[in-house]
Amino acid sequence: MAEGAQHHHPQPRQYVQIALVLAVLTAAEVALFYLEDGVEEIGQTLTVPALLILSALKFYLVVAMFMHLRFEKPLLSRFFTSGAVLAGALYLITLATLGAVILF
Amino acid sequence: MAELVGGHGEGAGHHQVTGIDSRKLGMWVFLSSEFLFFGALINNYLLFKGRDFGPGALYPVELYDIPFTSISSFVLLMSSLTMVLAHSALARGDQYQTRTWLFATAFLGVVFVSGQFFEFGEFILHGLKLNINPAASAFYLLTGFHGFHVIIGVLMLMVLGFKSMRTGGLSEAEGLNVELVGLYWHFVDIIWIVIFVLVYLIQ
């Protein structure tokens, strides 16, 4: 491998394990969704952050492990996070000025 | 593996200062801009989903079939696994497995897109047309744009798979292509992870 990083890369076994984790996380997401529907008291205040956290975890796992970003030069993660953060920030502000999200 | 491609083709002739193959760097650079594409579409959906379009308006949320979408999301998630297995097999030099996993990934992609077509069909039958209200427009444009990405990915996977079949295996030079298509594929997957939560689960 270009960076001599080959031996750090997970082996198929680990990939399957990661996929299992992803599957469990997805199941948890769906479960949360039904929880929110079913149990009034929990409501969105709890499920929404929980869902966001779970999906962020999944996101991280795929990017870090499947896309090998953890094992790449920092330059690549810098690009990647810039894109993600910029998009998040710009659209959040846009939604706020349009009154769809309350920031100020 | 990747750097052996060095001697050939575009993005290669020169030494590579960052130590990252130019094509791979290019792919990551491109993917970072993809966030802005999808972000804009998600932004639209989030804006319109809460708008009031008057009495009797039909919103996408009302038609979601969460179990169905959960399964197709799961399918797409697993296609990332098969994709990474294809790449890993190639790194070991196992051409047969590479090919198998490539086709498996393409197949899962097709299943996902078919699911989406089915979902669209259902929604349209229930009267949720593209032009019924902006929320519907935003929903279709977002998921459609994502589906389009999946279709492109499937095409690229097929080209790689068939090439491997025809020539008995992918050369090391083409190995980079597997990695690049893989990156693209995982990216499309993570976007769906976001869409699944923001669009489907959080209502």
Added chain:
Amino acid sequence: MNRPRRSDLPLFKRLPLLLLAVGLLGSCGRVEQPLNSFDSQGPIAERINDLFWPVFWGATVIFVLVQGALLLAVFLFRERKGKERPEPKQIAGNTRLELIWTVVPTLILAAIAVPTITTLFDLAECPAGAMEIEVIGHQWWFEFRYPDSGVVTANVMVIPEDTEVCAKMTSDDVLHNFWIPKLAGKRYLVPGQETEQRLYAEQPGEYWGHCAEFCGLSHARMRARVEAMTQADFEAWTTEQLMPAATPAPGSEAERGQEIFLAGTCVGCHIIDGVNNPDPETLTVPAPDLTHFASRSVFAGATLPAQLSPTDADWEAGLRLWLTDPPTWKPGSFMPELGLTADEIDALVAYLSSLE
């Protein structure tokens, strides 16, 4: 080496002179400029000018300093024919200077920011208790509705002097932008949304306005007037506006005009209260209410009559021009050319100018 020839022209000497000349040409000439935003006629426009001028002068100082330094550098350090300059010292930077020219502009901007923000919050939103007038933008004219009294009019917004007015604005079609330079800044009219604009006139008078956002073919022909009156005049005006239209004297030219109005296509679009009162829904396009048409000093998007202080004759000539061929005056106009004969037009003009 064959270096290109050096210039003999006195560099940049002309810049200040030139700008001065241009400025004089642009701003002087004692012509009347009814849209001049510098000539504020109310506290809102005034506040904006009070904010603008200090910033402008500050900018001028920076301008003079920067251009001065540039000219001086060129003047001092340029190579002249026959006088070779020594090779310069190779200075690659100076941290203290960098700091200075980062910090000083930051301070200047902070100084600008404070009044900007205070003025902004003072002026952006209507205060409680302001008199509300609804403004509705149409391609290409403004409609005004007075929710308190129920008056509906077009092109000329009548307001009482010395009163805080809050225009509640929306649009019927595309974006427009309501601008009365002497009274206030601008605010868009957005279809499907409501925006606000504060207006305040200190004196009675006629204030010109213009639609400032590009709104299609005849954006250039979409203007507006604000007429400020004394409180008493305003009340009289309101009462008058609420009356049904004047009835023309029997046998007069005006009555003939009314017949043409009723018999022709006009009623498909226009309402004259007391003459035809259709359900507004049945009208084919939104068109100005003509009940008290003659009480308005301007019409057709406040573009006619064109004169600065029109006489009655100018007014009638303008109306004649309009009725003869609206799309030529106002390309894209939603009032078509109706093929009226000169005789019919005479009658209509007589009738319409009787609708005080």
Added chain:
Amino acid sequence: MAIDVADERVEQAETTLYRRPRLTYGFWSWITTADHKKIGMMYGYTAFFFFIAGGIEALLLRIQLAGPEGAFLSAAEYNGLFTTHAVTMIFLFVMPISAAFFNYLLPLMIGARDVAFPRMNAVSFWIFLFGGIFIYSSLIFGTSPPPVGGNLPGGAIEPSLLGSIPNSGWFIYAPNSGATYSPGTSIDYAVLGLQILGVASLISAVNFIVTILNMRAKGMRLLRMPVFVWMTLVVALLLLFSLPIIAIALFMLTFDRLFGTLFFVAEAGGDPILWQHLFWLFGHPEVYILILPAMGIVSETLPVFSKKPLFGYPAVVFAGAAIAFLGFGVWAHHMFSSGIPTVAQAAFGLSTMTIAIPTGIKIFNWLGTVWGGRVRLNTPMLFSLGFVALFVIGGLSGVTHAVVPSDWQQTDTYYIVAHFHYVLFGGAIFGLFAGIYYWFPKVTGRMLGEGMGKTHFWLMFIGMNLTFGPMHWLGLQGMVRRTWVYPEEAGLGAGNFVVTVGAFVIALGVLVFMINWVYSKRRGVPAPNDPWDARTLEWTMPSPTPEYNFAVEPTVTSLDDFWYQKYGEDEEGRAVRKPEADQVVDDLIYRNGHPDQEIHLPAPSYFPFFVGLGIMVIAYGIMYHTRPFGIPLLVTGAFLTVGALIAWGSEPLEEVHHDDHHDGPEDGPEAAETEPAMTDGAAG
């Protein structure tokens, strides 16, 4: 010695100029080229062509506005002309001519043989070219009837030919740009055309980023890159992150217009303000995309003509990056009067002001560069100084827009028009002309005439202030933007007349430039290889640049490496030309002109051309999808594009092997040296 080489070359160029077969070969070599220099020149010529088009459009506007109630143009024509004027100037002139500079110079400045993806580079050019052709084809095929119920003069259903071009203003505000209020196809031409141009720019953005990061010469660390390269990187990043936004916005508008979605249709709950956000999220970074290349250029020329290093190099670089970064956070300053929340207005007003800080840093460092120098007032220097002077005016008026309540008066008037022409014309275009004068010798092997150059400068400088200066006053005295007539009674006639006169003075200046170009290209003084005593790597090569760029890949040890090979410093810190400098330069140039080994060059390819063509055909297909020929067009275009892409992918990767001699079929041994002749033949 240097001059001798050049002379020789020029003679050869002239003798071969009239040899037809080579010209034919030349033509195809342009269509198929993957050489960044040829692509750069094609960008340059195309962009300049569009500049003339956009300029003539501006002149027509100005004739119409010379006096009140002008009758030269109809309303439809006027609206179409200011729209295409802006679209042309921004997307078909300033952006592509910047791309021309990037393409030609970037590899040379970082010491590379080509860009990272040469054929992708070709593809961007062809997509751009076909996108431009697509937009301008609206002149023939476009329709713009009035909205339903509207009437044109004389009962016409369609305005004149000239009135059928896109007429929405360059920011295509919804809902006026929607199907209801702008029926007909003219706006589709703008929307789809801009989409195509965006694809081209996005591809080249990725290409340039990778090139800069990966292809630098040995020893060229990031902080040893010329500022121009830095600005290229920053612009590419801006493009990378802002183009997707406009792409989606245009995509939505296309769907609204053609397929019935309702994003911007207010009656159905759509949101016109959303368009403004998406447009300006792109639009503001875009204005820095337009100015940063020019800032990069003057950061090269000012040190050269002052014989001093750039003052505060790291600060200038950092300021450029800061401008780009901040530039993403200010977009709503174009919407101060659109009814966004007051708090948002305040926030965006403040963020806008902050941009003045890094911009100021640049300005002051440029002053610091000139200060104490040995200033040679050659034409490139005049334009660079003009740039600084004029840009400051535009920048300062920009700050007065950031003062939000003031902007309520200013917005949508000629005061804004004045602001952005000062930064765009006084800024971007003066900077770009500085670059043209500066690098012309490297590209063509001849100098642009200095006398005519200076005439050009002064005409443009005076004309520019005459044109855009009075607009400040006009705007605040009530001259609204985008009005095809203004009333006599508004008292704006005199000012407008001056403006019109000024525009023609500018035109005269441009005319002088064109004459200068044509003349100098053929008869200009042969260029020495290092005519300006410059600092960057491109000057270590013979003029014009050989096809393979560097015969010997350079290694650098410092910023302005070339300069330090020529100059040392005495105890006082003054520059001292090393005794061996001439020899060093001659050696370098000789070595770069005489490769002693094979050089691998990117292979030419037909396919980029066809990808571009295919994309244009697809766009026609989408636009006319309801007509019988629409779907066939779409399918043809898709086949062409996909086919060309697949063929491209399977094209043998082997490269043309160059040694000292060209290996084209009909080429004689001297072919490599006759490059300029072919340039002339094909493009001139």
